[in-house]
Amino acid sequence: MRPIELKIKGINSYREEQVINFNQLTSQGFFGIFEVFVDTIVICTMTALVILCSGVSIGYGEAAGAELTINGFTSTYGNWVSIFTAVAMCCFAFSTILGWGLYGTRCIEFLFGSKVNKPFMVLYSLVAIVGATMDLGLMWSIAETFNGLMAIPNLIAVFLLSGVVVKHVKEYFAGEGKGV
Helix, strand or coil, X not given: CCCECCCCCCCCCHHHHHHHCECCHHHHHHHHHHHHHHHHHHHHHXXXXXXXXXXXXXXXXXXXXXXXXXXXXXXXXXXXXXXXHHHHHHHHHHHHHHHHHHHHHHHHHHHXXXXXXXXXXXXXXXXXXXXXXCCHHHHHHHHHHHHHHHHHHHHHXXXXXXXXXXXXXXXXXXXXXXXX
């Protein structure tokens, strides 16, 4: 089985390859599950607990998202944390924009070939600018709709590939401790 490698043109370093180069598909799958667990369960739960334990009023339809998070952290840890939270949110937003751009580029390349990459990135950049300047309610509605629609092909793929996944997981655990 050949290793899975993430190679971004012009941004290859030995350390990145060393971290992202997996010798087995199953190892990459386990790493992906770990990432989702840490992001969803650990980080989101800790944020929710800080907000809930902070004593900040959570009125329906009022402060939400970034504003509520900053209010919760500020009332718990003091005013200095608002700058840290804002910087952390900006880093998260920027990395999300880059990640979704790369993901979209790879999907477009798979469907239509590499000639479509540059027009897609130009369109993606324009849409990112429009998204950053439009009404947040409409932007979130559009984003949630498209994320929901992406679940359809993903669920179909999960169903169709479930046998392959079970086979790889069994092979992985059968070879554990045997130098595989």
